[in-house]
Amino acid sequence: MKYALSALAGATALAISLIAGPAAAENDGIIVYNAQHESLAKEWAEGFTKETGIKVTLRNGGDSDFSNQIVAEGAASPADVFLTENSPAMVLVENAGLFAPVDADTLAQVPQDYQASSGKWVGIAARSTVFAYNKTKLSADKLPKSLLDLADPSWKGRWAASPSGADFQAIVSALLQLKGEAATADWLKAMKANFTAYKGNSTVMKAVNAGEIEGGVIYHYYYFGDQAKTGENSKNVELHYFKNQDPGAFVSVSGGGVLASSKHQKEAQAFLKWVAGKGGQEVLKNGQSFEYAVGKGAESNPKLVPLTDLQAPKVDAATLNSKKVTDLMTAAGLL
Amino acid sequence: MQSAVDLARSSLPSKTRRRAHRRVAPSIVTAAVLVSLLALVPLAFIIWIAVQTGWETVSALIFRPRVGELLVNTGLLVLLTVPIAIVLSVSLAWLTERTDLPGARLWAWLCVAPLAIPAFVHSYAWITILPGLHGLWAGVLVSVIAYFPLLYLPVSAALRRLDPALEDAAAALGLGPWRVFRRVVLPQLRLAICGGSLLVGLHLLAEYGLYVFIRFDTFTTAIVDQFQSTFNGPAANMLAGVLVSCCFVLLGLEVLVRGEERYARVGSGAARHQPRAHLGRATILCLLLPGITTLLTIGVPFITIGRWLVAGGTEVWRFDEIGLALGQTLFLALAGALLATIAAMPMAWISIRAPGPLQRVLEGCNYIVGSLPGVVIALALVTITVRIALPLYQTLFTILVAYALMFLPRALVSLRASIAQAPIELERAASSLGRAPLNALWSTTIRLSAPGAAAGMALVALGIMNELTATQMLAPNGTRTLAMAFWSYSGEIDYASASPYAFIMVAMSLPLTWLLYVQSKRMAGR
Numbered sequence: 001m002k003y004a005l006s007a008l009a010g011a012t013a014l015a016i017s018l019i020a021g022p023a024a025a026e027n028d029g030i031i032v033y034n035a036q037h038e039s040l041a042k043e044w045a046e047g048f049t050k051e052t053g054i055k056v057t058l059r060n061g062g063d064s065d066f067s068n069q070i071v072a073e074g075a076a077s078p079a080d081v082f083l084t085e086n087s088p089a090m091v092l093v094e095n096a097g098l099f100a101p102v103d104a105d106t107l108a109q110v111p112q113d114y115q116a117s118s119g120k121w122v123g124i125a126a127r128s129t130v131f132a133y134n135k136t137k138l139s140a141d142k143l144p145k146s147l148l149d150l151a152d153p154s155w156k157g158r159w160a161a162s163p164s165g166a167d168f169q170a171i172v173s174a175l176l177q178l179k180g181e182a183a184t185a186d187w188l189k190a191m192k193a194n195f196t197a198y199k200g201n202s203t204v205m206k207a208v209n210a211g212e213i214e215g216g217v218i219y220h221y222y223y224f225g226d227q228a229k230t231g232e233n234s235k236n237v238e239l240h241y242f243k244n245q246d247p248g249a250f251v252s253v254s255g256g257g258v259l260a261s262s263k264h265q266k267e268a269q270a271f272l273k274w275v276a277g278k279g280g281q282e283v284l285k286n287g288q289s290f291e292y293a294v295g296k297g298a299e300s301n302p303k304l305v306p307l308t309d310l311q312a313p314k315v316d317a318a319t320l321n322s323k324k325v326t327d328l329m330t331a332a333g334l335l
Numbered sequence: 336m337q338s339a340v341d342l343a344r345s346s347l348p349s350k351t352r353r354r355a356h357r358r359v360a361p362s363i364v365t366a367a368v369l370v371s372l373l374a375l376v377p378l379a380f381i382i383w384i385a386v387q388t389g390w391e392t393v394s395a396l397i398f399r400p401r402v403g404e405l406l407v408n409t410g411l412l413v414l415l416t417v418p419i420a421i422v423l424s425v426s427l428a429w430l431t432e433r434t435d436l437p438g439a440r441l442w443a444w445l446c447v448a449p450l451a452i453p454a455f456v457h458s459y460a461w462i463t464i465l466p467g468l469h470g471l472w473a474g475v476l477v478s479v480i481a482y483f484p485l486l487y488l489p490v491s492a493a494l495r496r497l498d499p500a501l502e503d504a505a506a507a508l509g510l511g512p513w514r515v516f517r518r519v520v521l522p523q524l525r526l527a528i529c530g531g532s533l534l535v536g537l538h539l540l541a542e543y544g545l546y547v548f549i550r551f552d553t554f555t556t557a558i559v560d561q562f563q564s565t566f567n568g569p570a571a572n573m574l575a576g577v578l579v580s581c582c583f584v585l586l587g588l589e590v591l592v593r594g595e596e597r598y599a600r601v602g603s604g605a606a607r608h609q610p611r612a613h614l615g616r617a618t619i620l621c622l623l624l625p626g627i628t629t630l631l632t633i634g635v636p637f638i639t640i641g642r643w644l645v646a647g648g649t650e651v652w653r654f655d656e657i658g659l660a661l662g663q664t665l666f667l668a669l670a671g672a673l674l675a676t677i678a679a680m681p682m683a684w685i686s687i688r689a690p691g692p693l694q695r696v697l698e699g700c701n702y703i704v705g706s707l708p709g710v711v712i713a714l715a716l717v718t719i720t721v722r723i724a725l726p727l728y729q730t731l732f733t734i735l736v737a738y739a740l741m742f743l744p745r746a747l748v749s750l751r752a753s754i755a756q757a758p759i760e761l762e763r764a765a766s767s768l769g770r771a772p773l774n775a776l777w778s779t780t781i782r783l784s785a786p787g788a789a790a791g792m793a794l795v796a797l798g799i800m801n802e803l804t805a806t807q808m809l810a811p812n813g814t815r816t817l818a819m820a821f822w823s824y825s826g827e828i829d830y831a832s833a834s835p836y837a838f839i840m841v842a843m844s845l846p847l848t849w850l851l852y853v854q855s856k857r858m859a860g861r
Binding site: 334 | 396399400401404466467547550552556557560561562563564565568570718721722725728729807812813823826827828
């Protein structure tokens with residue numbers, strides 16, 4: 001019986017360590033559900049830990065899966081902070097009543113335009129929609145005047161996007177808010193007929209650069225990021241900004257919020273304050289992310305077209321509807 | 336191996352056998368039933384979600400053009416890939432097993448080696464060389480390259496065991512070599528081809544990363560898309576339901592095609608070793624096939640990984656990051672393999688020592704669940720833990736359970752083979768010397784089956800190391816395996832930074848693939 005007992009003891013010890021292991025890790029610092037680019041979030045986390053000594057564990061994923069995941073987890077969510085690339089995911093979590101109010105001095109760091117009016121989440125960065133095109137295949141005078149032009153049959157087979165990504169879905173949510181449900185559904189149907197699907201905006205740009213396709217709807221910073229590295233995937237690429245308050249000139253606000261269920265409110269609020277504040281915003285200016293800084297008085301990377309020159313449409317970030325967008329896209333056969 | 340079991344069994348009167356195990360069997364059977372019930376949870380879950388969602392929503396989500404598109408894509412992929420893989424594997428197996436091809440043993444090993452390269456790394460290599468590669472034919476090309484060894488292994492093993500007497504008889508009756516091959520050899524390979532095709536087909540249904548690189552949408556990629564857009568929405572679960580049905584179709588087809596013919600030798604005596612055919616002047620031509628195959632399956636990935644490693648220089652070897660990922664991957668692989676082996680133990684024991692209808696049903700459950708794509712099992716476990724068993728959510732325990740369910744059949748097959756070789760008399764002797772039933776089992780059969788358990792664990796570990804989708808969905812916070820890191824870098828088109836991870840995954844898988852190769856040789860008795 002000795003063997004059986006020792007085997008049992010071993011198995012129990014293993015089981016306990018398996019279940020208790022992760023729980024122990026949670027008491028150590030904060031857990032951030034990070035939908036931002038891993039490299040950027042890592043820089044933020046390291047900068048914050050260096051300054052405060054508070055450990056940050058990142059769980060990396062996308063806007064939409066995390067927002068839905070947090071809603072499914074409800075009050076039991078292991079997450080303390082949620083960072084996104086776009087606003088709709090923030091809205092989803094806010095509407096489920098799962099955010100704690102953001103500290104007033106954090107909100108004070110960011111202009112009104114880049115935060116939720118409810119004060120439940122705050123902008124941490126921004127990105128602009130662009131039409132990235134291959135300059136050897138498309139001349140500047142043949143460019144679409146509006147995002148809506150891409151629904152025209154003349155654009156069949158000539159443009160690309162990454163429909164499964166939250167980035168593109170955010171652009172659709174802006175379209176939905178600006179033009180209404182019927183127009184959006186029609187546009188998506190035309191899109192299904194016209195466009196080529198890729199997975200990920202980097203992949204779209206790579207295909208545009210290689211001349212596989214003439215252009216693609218992505219965000220601006222992929223181009224600058226690649227240019228700063230080797231330029232290998234962007235040397236034939238040029239960016240077209242739609243401007244004129246076009247839906248295609250949409251500037252998407254990346255958000256950050258603290259979960260009401262977090263057992264580390266103080267640390268979580270401190271992290272958000274740091275990201276929206278001087279330290280976090282300087283990472284945007286000096287790092288390799290090339291996203292726009294949104295903090296008051298914070299400067300973006302000088303290589304970028306200034307945020308104020310983009311003539312973005314007025315979109316209320318707090319009411320972008322991600323659920324409706326995925327339903328419409330599923331109905332159009334894009335998902 | 337099977338015959339040894341039958342011998343041991345038939346030499347004992349059935350009553351004695353039953354009495355000997357009366358005391359042990361109930362606890363082991365209970366354990367086996369529990370494991371099988373647990374294995375059925377993901378399946379039950381999908382049905383339950385479908386019932387809960389209501390027919391109207393279900394039909395709206397299933398009967399839509401997108402699902403039709405995916406069905407056509409997935410169906411064509413299987414229909415094209417499997418036959419090509421069969422032709423390639425049979426040709427290669429014949430060349431390496433039945434001819435005097437120079438370096439036949441080396442070629443045989445090289446035909447198995449592609450298994451050491453994760454499917455998504457194959458795709459990564461091809462997309463580097465041909466950036467525009469996409470669509471159905473690209474899918475077929477890379478799938479054949481990544482998965483044909485799953486057919487080559489059983490086919491070459493079967494070819495090795497064939498009794499040459501049948502072929503001699505056919506030749507003596509006037510059939511030419513081609514007709515002998517078609518009418519005598521090929522029918523005898525049927526079981527191996529069916530089994531291998533099933534494995535290839537199931538892998539095609541389950542694979543994710545491979546098809547993302549080359550932009551080919553299958554059910555699995557669509558489920559992951561839906562998961563990324565809605566977490567655990569009903570659309571993802573309904574797609575999973577259709578995918579599961581596809582798996583069942585494949586399983587059913589295999590049973591139908593397999594048939595029930597007799598393949599064993601009639602009469603006494605043992606089969607001779609076959610003579611190897613002389614290729615003569617055709618040797619050079621015949622060398623081209625394994626040569627080109629190796630170039631495409633091993634050459635392309637190695638050249639590309641090498642190219643990116645050189646391009647990335649020392650900068651891409653971020654040792655702290657890589658070390659952490661390596662450690663976590665090894666830990667998950669070992670712990671998962673251990674759990675799968677422990678879970679497989681009762682079932683393996685019953686299937687050798689006390690086979691019967693119950694055992695066959697239980698075993699069938701495990702194989703069916705093992706054939707489900709990782710994404711389906713992960714989706715079920717995520718939803719179940721988050722809704723019902725929250726303390727288990729995002730824990731190491733849950734992900735290990737997922738691994739165990741996915742890879743249980745691998746552990747089961749190896750364990751069963753070595754339990755069959757452990758004489759039952761030892762268990763009885765231990766009992767008669769006064770050991771308690773489970774203790775007697777522990778000190779005899781379980782110890783003797785250690786080599787099989789180790790081989791099974793290695794195979795499970797190989798699967799876990801290269802697993803991506805389930806790991807991403809279930810991993811505890813802060814987990815970053817080699818596959819996850821590779822995926823994250825290649826998603827940002829940072830192929831150079833991804834290359835060290837690809838290199839390590841391949842380097843760690845190669846010895847395990849070698850083990851697989853040696854094991855298949857041993858099973859064939861040579």
